[in-house]
Structure formats: C-alpha cells, structure tokens
Amino acid sequence: MTPTTDTAPVQRSAVLERGALIAVGLAVVMAVALAAGARFGALLLVGLGFGITLEGLRFGFAGPWRAMIVRREPAGLLAQLVSIGLVAVVAFPLLAANTSELTGAHAPVGVAMIGGAFVFGICMQLVLGCGSGTLINAGSGNPVGAVALPFFAIGSFAGAYHIDWWIGLGTAPVVAFSGTSGLAITLLGLAAVAGMAIWLAAPGAARIPRRLWLAAIFVALFAVGNLVISGQPWGVVYGLGLWAAKGAQALGADLSASAFWAAPTNVERLGQSILTDVTSLTNLGLIGGALLVSLWRGGLSAGLPRLPALAWGVTIVAGFLLGYSSRLAFGCNVGAFFSGVSTGSLHGWVWFVAAFAGSYWGVRMRPALGLEARA
C-alpha cells in the first residue's frame, strides 16, 4: 500500500471539515443579515475577519508589548503601528468628507482616563489579553481568557455606570487632529514611536515577519470596513459592558440613576438586540473567528496550563479591572489606542503611553502572582 493511498482519505476528511467550518461561518452571517439586516450581517463578517486574522496570524497587543518589554523584540508593536497608520491614511479623509455619517474615536484626556489606561496596561499583562485578546483567547479555548471574559464584561458595565463621577475628577476638552495636517502629525507620531522601538530593539530583532505584515494589512482593511459599514471605528469594550447591562436589567436592576446608561443612545441599545449593536457583533465575530481558526488547525487538543489558585483569583480581579479601567480610559487597546490614534484623537496617544507604562509593571508582577505556568 502506498503512502498516497493511506493519506488520501485523511486529506479528504480534512478538506470536508474545513469546508464545513467555512459554510457554518457564512451561514451564521447570512442568518444575521436576513433576520436583522444587511449591515449587521456585514459587521459580523468583519468581526469574523478580525478574529481569523488575529488568531490565524497571531497578531495581538499584550503579547507583542510583553515581547518588547522583556526581550526588546518590537516586531509585533511595529506591526500595530503599521496597521494604525494604514487605517489613518484612509480614515482621515473619510472623516473630513463625511462629518455627519462617520465619527472618530474621539474622547477627552483626563485624570481618570490616564489612570484607567495605566491599570488596563497592568491587567492586560496579568491575563495576557487585552480587549480583543481576551475575546480571542476565550474563543480559542484558553481558560484564562474564558475566566476573565465575563468579569471583563461586568467591569465594563460597572465602569460605565460610574463614569460621570470619574470624569468629574478632572477632564480636558476633546482634542482631535483632523485634515491633512492632522494626518501628518499622526503619521509622524507613529514613525517616531516606531523609530524609538527600533532603536531600543535587541540586535536583529526589528524585522517584521511576513505574517505580521499580512495581519497588519488585513486588520487595517477590516477596521476601515468597520468604519464605512457602521459609521464608527472598531471598538470592543462598549459591547461587553452592554451585555452585562442587559443582564442586570433583565434581573430587575434600575439603570436610570446612571448618567451613562440613562443616556438616550444607551437606553436605545439596552432595548434592542445585541445583534443590532456594532461592537457586540464584532466581539461575537472575534470569538467565532478564533474558534474557527482553532478548529481549522486542530489547536483545541493543546493542554491547559497548570496555575495555582492565586492565579485564578488574580485572573478574576484583573478581568474585572480590565473592563472597569477601559471605561474610564474611553476604550481599550482597540477603541482608544488603535481607533483613537487612527482617527486623530489625542487620548489615543496618551492611552498608549499610560498603558505601556502599566504593562511594564504588569510584566514584573506576573511571577509573584503565580501567573507563569508551571508546565
């Protein structure tokens, strides 16, 4: 019997399985489009694209920042900056020409915003997952991500509930760069950060591998798609908070005392299905995309990390703080950093500096908290 005869049925089976995965993904998108509307099906497809790209090409935020801090390997960080720059080149003219239909991720810089980004930076290293990363990790069967996710949602809800008090601690007016000069400032800023990362890099570590170039381009394409389809930039945290808020409301909680949840936009969101909410749909797509890639690769047979009880307790607390702090910071690595910078918001740059500083401390805290797996 030849090797070809032995492997052919296995290969046919793998092709069938992968074909079935694609068919299931497209069927779910089609079902949402038919039930809720074409825009919402398209947004779920964009979310699946994000999930497949992030998991399939291993593009992330927490891991690359850790690599830069621990090993001075900037490739992942550089890929993020490339992707943000690509989005900015398209988003700035679009936003300038369509002020009523499209909106940027523009938010004010403030005391709580900076503190929130710093805490988020610590916690994203503790669970090794940021806003998008926690969804991707959960979808790919990572137990730390799966445990952190519901607490992330609860934290996001609670942070939004209290956000008016935190804003009152001191908040500056919104500063947003726009037009050609704004784009030039943004691209120069990205180039300056990239230059600093390359200057600090370990010898030979500054080259961006092909998969990260591809990921940067795909993420940028999906981010522009998110903006064009929904009218707003890619975000994560709002959707998670909305899930918990809807849960609280279903259990009888009265949210009318919250300035945030009583605002007309959010009252409307609370009454409508999450299948008509922009960030909820892309969040569901992120989880689904990561799951599809894991099934495609057979990655779900990997073993689980052995972590002490302390580490699971830290995961719960850090998951909650990820959600809470990202509300105070007007977004996470996606809504504040990626989308804020790529649409000209000063708060995106401040978020990056504060969260990177927090990440430095988060990396140092991991061993003491039992978060370095024993096997």
Add this chain to the structure above:
Amino acid sequence: MTRKPVALMVFLFVLALVFADLSVSAALNPYKAPPALALGSGQAAGGAHCAAVPPL
C-alpha cells in the same frame, strides 16, 4: 484536559447570551434596518462606542 471543553463552554455561553438577549429585546426587523453602509447613507452615526462621553 485540553482546550476543547473550554472552547465548548465559551461557545455555549455565546449561544445562551444571544438567545437570552433575543428573548428580552425588541424583535428583529430587517425591513427597518439601517442601510447596509453608513457611508453615503445620510444618517448620523449611532454613538454607541467605547470613546463616547456620556452627557453630564
């Protein structure tokens, strides 16, 4: 133990979330859905985003 049961639990969590949400939310109506693309629609963006500041 592998990642498979964890992924299965997350999948079931998402399914439960969607179906529970559908049971307490306004019914979906594709005939009242916004245009497929916000760009060129003439409609203002919704404002339900992480960076949105609440009215104070």
